[in-house]
Amino acid sequence: MKVSVLGAGPLTAPLSQLLTLAGSEVRAFDLSPDAPAEDHAAALHHAELIFLTVPGPRLAASLPSLRLGPEHRVIVCSRGPDEATGLWLSELVSLRTACLRVGALAGPLSPAEVQRGSPAAAIIASPFQDVRARAQAALHSPRCRVYTSDDLRGVELSASAARALTAAIGMSDAMGMGAGVRGLLLSRGLAELRRLGKAVGANPDTFVGLAGVGEVVAASAAADDAAYLAGRALLRGEADPHEEAIAVTAALVKLGARNKVDLPLLEAVNEVATGQRTAKEALKGLMERAAKLGGE
Amino acid sequence: MxxxxxxxxxxxxVMPSPPAIFNAPFAHEQAEKLLKRSRARRAQLSDQAISELLSDTVYQERRRYESDRPEPGEAERVERAATAIGHDDRPAMERSLDELITAYTEEIHNRFSPRAYAAATRVLPQALTRLVTATDPARLLSGDFDPxxxxxxxxxxxxxxxxxxxxxxxxxxxxxxxxxxxxxxxxxxxxxxxxxAYGAGLNLFTNPVMAFWMSRLGAYTIDRRKNGLIYKETLKDYSVELFRGGFxxxxxxxxxxxxxxxxxxxxxxxxxxxxxxxxxxxxxxxxxxxxxxxxxxxxxxxxxxxxxxxxxxxxxxxxxxxxxxNDDEFSDAGTVFSFLRRVLNLDSxxxxxxxxxxxxxxxxxxxxxxxxxxxxxxxxxxxxxxxxxxxxxxxxxxxxxxxxxxxxxxxxxxxxDNVALPTHLAAMAAWRALKRRHPRLDTWRLVRLGRDERLVPKASLMEEITALREQVGQLAVAGHIRAALPEDADELLQGAITRFDSYHTRRTIEPQEHEVRVDPELALYYRNRLVGYGLDGDAVVAEVSA
Structure with a gap:
């Protein structure tokens, strides 16, 4: 299958590698503003399927130059929601361009591990069966297991929340907290995710799959994961607001507020990222919340 | 023509030629087209799938007969299908399918009559005028009525x-x-x-006069009691054929x-x-x-x-x-005519x-x-x-x-493109005033309030009207709704009350000296037309993503 990988995100290289291993004919294109326009046209013309790896915070700005049309099938690999509009990235594509057949890729695809040749796994979500089937055929190989889901909203939400939770775990590790706090963050984070998912119409089962639990467990164990490192940097007060994990945390907090969903953990991470509290104050605040019967 | x-x-x-519907097919021609579609589909199906398809219809139809008496021949058709399923006989099952589809098509299909259309369009404007002016013959003479x-x-x-x-x-x-x-x-x-052409519920054909006109003016019949897959497929195929025919x-x-x-x-x-x-x-x-x-x-x-x-x-x-x-206001011709007369006497x-x-x-x-x-x-x-x-x-x-x-x-x-009208806005204001008076009650309790508990201060109602008028105005400017509302709150309320009282026997908003009595059910009904805009704590439809 002819596939294009568009954008210069951290996933571009490992994804291209896995697609090639699966037998796809891959062409990767840089989408930075100084890349020649004919590259875009060539990329679109080439592909039966397009993987977009432009980082979430830059996707909205990149779309107009992409000229996606009715004939295209697009898999978004970066994480949303878009902070300015609150739209999921797949929605951004289907609302801002004429391309309707969209999907998302998520799961524990660590660039370093793919590079080392370790087995990998991913999940492709789309409401379109045809998009799921093509993307699975393009990527599935003995090196990379590919699962599919029709719960696009759930996969996008899980994958974003996984970034935020990984950052939270990075922050707690940097503070020298133990495995107990890790367990606490993961389980309470999932509880927040379930509440948020329920409010936005996602299937809660999706969160315990590859896009949610699978990714948090993998990312928080990899010392070089971008979200984990961003979390560690929070303790030093060095948050980069353009870093994907930090941007999606802010967007998820906004989404929670709009849907009247209580998200104490994500809010705490966001407060640290925006300098409203130190990491220690945030952790103290979380631990001092009034005890609840039942726990949910 | x-x-x-x-x-x-x-x-x-501006039509260069008569619309396609003027040459509507006869029932048997339509049935042929639908049979062709069904046969093409079922050629892909296993014996098991055909049997399941037919069983579904046998089950749904038998259930329907528990409450509705079958038409002559109908139950026999279904029993023949049941026998074919029992014998696991594919040719017999296919014959049964054909028989059901033909019968359904004949029931659904009506043939448009250009002659009836010409008659109706000549008569309709006059009928409307007569209907309205019958209450006030002076208006007919003054030529005041303009639909x-x-x-x-x-x-x-x-x-x-x-x-x-x-x-x-x-x-x-x-x-x-x-x-x-x-x-x-x-x-x-x-x-x-x-x-x-339009799909009309079979219950609308029970009145023979309505049935005569509707069946000749493009109405095809939809029987919402028929839940079998074969009926639903026939109806969908019928619709596809209409569109393909340019209707x-x-x-x-x-x-x-x-x-x-x-x-x-x-x-x-x-x-x-x-x-x-x-x-x-x-x-x-x-x-x-x-x-x-x-x-x-x-x-x-x-x-x-x-x-x-x-x-x-x-x-x-x-x-x-x-x-x-089947037993609402529509089934009583007197109520329908009285309603039409009153509504058509109201501006806009x-x-x-x-x-x-x-x-x-x-x-x-x-x-x-x-x-x-x-x-x-x-x-x-x-x-x-x-x-x-x-x-x-x-x-x-x-x-x-x-x-x-x-x-x-x-x-x-x-x-x-929904148009907010005085009755909708006044009803929502009355409902909000009622909720303000009984803040702990939910919808179901509010509609069951006793007579005296339905009173709200007039000042509170007017406040709500003014606030809502402002909110709806802003929504209209932003293009989220259309509005046809007077600027003045008193005028708006009066307009709404006049309209409500012109038809409903129960008073939706009944002014007293310093209070108004609200009929919660009717207020809720008319208020609901403005739900979907976030005016009353409800979810906003415009934000639902594409």
Whole structure:
């Protein structure tokens, strides 16, 4: 299958590698503003399927130059929601361009591990069966297991929340907290995710799959994961607001507020990222919340 | 056909030739087409699948006979199907399928009569005038009655007329009352549009006079009690054939009258998807004028004939509300005429708004019928369904997703082109005032309040009206709703009370010295027309993503 990988995100290289291993004919294109326009046209013309790896915070700005049309099938690999509009990235594509057949890729695809040749796994979500089937055929190989889901909203939400939770775990590790706090963050984070998912119409089962639990467990164990490192940097007060994990945390907090969903953990991470509290104050605040019967 | 019958239309007729519906097929011709479709489909099915399909219909029909007496021959057909299933005899099962489809088609099909149409369009404006002026003969003499002041037909009328020439148009209106179909028929005529075929519930054919006219004016029959898959497939195939035949059609995508009075939020996708199907079939066969367009239409009326029955049905305990109601105000001719007379005596009582036309995927189209992308540029919509060589790629699952998108686009259009009228706004203000007085009570308790507990201070009502008027005004400026409301709060309330009292026997808002007594059920019903805009803590439909 002819596939294009568009954008210069951290996933571009490992994804291209896995697609090639699966037998796809891959062409990767840089989408930075100084890349020649004919590259875009060539990329679109080439592909039966397009993987977009432009980082979430830059996707909205990149779309107009992409000229996606009715004939295209697009898999978004970066994480949303878009902070300015609150739209999921797949929605951004289907609302801002004429391309309707969209999907998302998520799961524990660590660039370093793919590079080392370790087995990998991913999940492709789309409401379109045809998009799921093509993307699975393009990527599935003995090196990379590919699962599919029709719960696009759930996969996008899980994958974003996984970034935020990984950052939270990075922050707690940097503070020298133990495995107990890790367990606490993961389980309470999932509880927040379930509440948020329920409010936005996602299937809660999706969160315990590859896009949610699978990714948090993998990312928080990899010392070089971008979200984990961003979390560690929070303790030093060095948050980069353009870093994907930090941007999606802010967007998820906004989404929670709009849907009247209580998200104490994500809010705490966001407060640290925006300098409203130190990491220690945030952790103290979380631990001092009034005890609840039942726990949910 | 002569051109005389168009003379009374508000717009000149531009059709170069009589509309396709003037040459409607006979029932047996239609049945042949539908049998062909069914046979092609079932050629792919295993014996087991055929048996399951037929069993479903046998089960559903037998269940139906428990409450409805079968028509002559009907039960025998179903029993023959049961025997064929029992013998596991494929040829017999296929014969049974053919027999059922033929019978269903004959029931659904009605043949449009140009002669009846000519008669109806000559008589209708006069009948309306007579109906209204019968209460006040002086108005007839003074020539005061002008239907255009009573029924405002607005929106993208010119564009819809143009699209009727370029392809097949599906009109998808909101649905409040059994009077909607004749009302829309009248609006189409006033707008200079050709007659449309439309699906009408079998219960509307029980009155022989209505049945005579409806069956000749493009109405085909939908029996909502028939739940079997074979019936549903036959109905969908029938609809596809209508579109392919170039018959402009209307059906209510909400499926039934809105019980609560709210603008439709969820739609039936089955019939809605038949436009996409017909378009693709036209494309793959290279037919001329293959395009199918969808035009949302929002009906906004000050008063609703069946308001009292519908809202009490909506409030009935979950599971007990009725999908089909046979004993409402519509079944009493006296009530219908009295209602019409009163409503048509009110200025601007009814708004029918044609929304921006769309393609069958929910993209807006321009006057040339070209689809427009989010940046306003023209897009080639065939690429959504065709491969690089221009061949249609059949994919039912994909089409269901496209149809869901169309449904969401329709729902947004319904809300955008809904017209807020004084009765709606006053009812919402009264409901809010009632909630303010009883802040702890939920909807079900509020509608059961005792007589004295329904009183609210007049000042509180006026405050709510002023605040709501402001909110709705802002929404209208932002393009989220249309509004036809007086600026002055007193005038608005008075206008609403006059309208309510002109028809309903129960007083919706009854002014006392310093208080007003609210009928909570009716206030809730009319208030619900403004739900979906976040005015009363409800979810905002415009924010539902595409």
């Amino acid at each position: 002569g051109f005389g019958l168009w003379r009374r239309a508000r717009y000149p007729r 255009d002041r009573r029924i405002v037909v607005q929106g993208h009328i010119d564009m819809v007329r143009g699209l009727c020439e370029r392809g097949t148009v599906i009109l998808a209106p909101t649905h409040l009352s059994n009077l909607d179909s004749p009302l829309i028929g009248y609006c189409l005529f006033r707008a200079g549009l050709p007659p449309f 402009h059609s209307l059906f209510f995508p909400g499926g039934t009258r809105s019980r609560s009075g709210m603008v439709e939020k969820s739609l039936k996708k089955g019939l809605l998807g038949t436009g996409l199907q017909a378009w693709q079939e036209n494309l793959s066969e290279g037919r001329p004028n293959p395009d199918v367009f969808v035009v949302p239409m929002t009906l906004s009326t000050s008063l609703v004939l069946e308001a009292e029955t519908l809202i009490s049905d909506a409030l009935a305990a979950e599971g007990k509300s009725r999908y089909i109601i 009582a009814i708004y029918a708004t044609f929304s921006q036309p769309m393609d069958t995927l929910g993209n807006p189209v321009n006057a040339q019928g070209e689809s427009l992308g989010p940046d306003g540029g023209v897009i080639d919509r065939r690429r959504y369904v065709c491969d690089a060589q221009g061949q249609v790629e059949w994919d039912e699952q994909r089409d269901r997703v496209y149809t869901e998108r169309l449904a969401r686009a329709l729902v947004r259009a319904f809300h955008r």
